[in-house]
Amino acid sequence: MSELASLGREPAVGIYRTMARIAACDQRIQRGLAAGELQFQYYPAGGQEAIAAGIGALLEPDDHLVTTYRVIHDIVAKGAPMREIVAEMYGRKTGASKGKGGPMHLSDPRSGLMVTTGIVGGGAPIASGLALAARMQESKRVTVCSFGDGAANIGAVHEALNLAALWRLPVVFLCQNNLYAEYTAYEQSTRSSSIAGRAAGYGMAGERCDGRDPVAVCAAARRALERARAGEGPTLLECVAPRLQGHAFGSETKHMDAARLEDNLARAPIRSVRARLLQEGLASEAELADIEAGAEREVDDAERFAKDSPAPEPGELYAEIFEDSTLLPEGPEAGGGVSLPEPAPTKMKKGIFGQAVNDALDVALAADPLVFLLGEDIEDPAGGVVKATAGLSTKYGRERVRGTPISEQAIVGAAIGASMAGMKPVAEIMICDFAMVCMDQIANHAAKLRYMSGGRTGVPITIRMLTAGNVGSFGAQHSQSLESWFAHIPGLKIVAASNAFDAKGLLLSAIHDPDPVIVIEAMRCFFVPGEYGEGDYRVPIGKAAVRRAGTDVTLISYSWGMQEVFAAADALGSEGVSCEIIDLRSIVPLDLNTVLDSVGKTRRAVVVHPAVEFCGFGAELSSKIHERHFTRLLAPVQRVGARYSPVPFSQRLEALHFPTADRVKAAVSKAMSWPRGAA
């Protein structure tokens, strides 16, 4: 072990000061828990203080940190204010995240703490994205991604490491190996003898060091940071520091080898570093006692501040889900839809839906240097599997139109991270069904980071995804419509255009929207000829379009469902039934006003969508209509969605699965002849 003096007296004492502040905060929280005053699940970081303090001493304030829930050492070392940390533990409005994130989701972008995730491994893809933004912005900023040995075995980390190595991103993947993944010992979950040893497999630098020794940590971290700042790519840095207590406060330690635990406790870095400072004459007993007393005073002050602070106001429940709370589907500010004017481009051009998508991306890339695209196969000559991005990498370069590995978690995570650092990424998930392999990034991170940070961060990303349903031959895993999955997660906006004009206008709105927007593009619409405007125009997200006025029944749909609705309405018209047709265009925010106004007039409604009818979006919409118009309706709202089966391959069966104009017609007839139609 090299002398602490090799770090210099001031830095060595500074590292101990940070360790003492970490320990004081950690101990105080555990005392609050022991007294029964605090009641939450707390994951102590005892034993790992030297890792955070060592690396923290080398980071610039604007360097970014993404970390995981065993976190107190990381956030104190990165410089988050002690008062706000403790107030967040108490769930108070003065907390770092206004009491809405809690100890597992604390962020403080002012000190560079961008994300604390409660999902093991979930931060790594986002860290790559923050690093990507630094690269694209030509900044010297480095992102450190802190995770445990348990996270090294999760897929998201693998995808993130590969992408970061491929793109030589300025990120340090910091594996804090405390030899336990929750309650499972390292040897019981990992065959490889070191995590850093895996670095070679990714083509990146790897290094393993003693995480209890600040000298070793600083030496390795300095090399990793220099590498990142010099444009030489990422490092997988493993710092080994055995855990000194159970998984969480109050956990038993039966899973830990008692002799080994005792030995590790005797070698706790908070004590060993103190002893070395004294031994080397770098600090006197009085100086160290002063540092410790200062740390206690700081935590005293923070604890008083937290206890004196009020809980968040009830109005905070609905605040910071979207940037604009009037767009929520419920709550005191919910507006029931937006009333912005329709765009009126001066010149129109003819083209298919897919060309309108391409044009929107072209317009956005040309106008705004913050916009960039990423996804599988999107570069030329492929230009996307349905040519949505054809020509764009040639025109704007591969830095801004970035083909990726087949790594959906890395793609969405990179978009999330880049957006948090000011970029406007447009990610492509080739097929909607593949969203399920990155649902954690979409649902746990993109959707929630604004809320969990108390509005201090936001995720302005666009995720385009194609659904290949009802075009024949794609089968069960390339054909689903998952909009109601997304709609069930507060924080996500979802649009699904039915025509070329809206496809372009909604996509441009999505790209410039402050919140994550999922853009569902149906293959069945993709090659349909239409018309769209030239230049930049925006179709408001959250505004439905009344496509046809009518008096007998309101038909409500979106995406390719509109094709069946128009066909049914034409046939019904010739039979004397007058249909009013609403194209929702946005699922969330939902333009409920337009729907309710229409049904209030026609007194009958049929909701049509390509997704499975059972638990589909139609169920929600139908319920909303009944709640408002129960006594006014002449018939219960009818739903026409896909049958409750996986999408079958055989075209004969696929035709039975998906909604058709005939089924829409039958539903209208049932509504028109109610109650006779009830049978």
Add this chain to the structure above:
Amino acid sequence: MATTMLRIPKGAVSMREGTIVAWKVASGATVRIGEPLYELESEKSMIEVESPAAGVISILAEAGQTLPVGHLIAEISA
């Protein structure tokens, strides 16, 4: 003079109540921070609760009692 209230802690996510198996200190004793105070058993685990404060402890709940999380069991006066 500061008094620290000692309540049944939430030792695990699912814990609703806990049993004081045995006190390791006597009422009226002077305790130190980190000194083991009592053994707490819940449906999932048995843990030793350490003192969150220094001072003279006044025990309000006897061993053997099963009490809900948050129930006051002792006070420590400094």
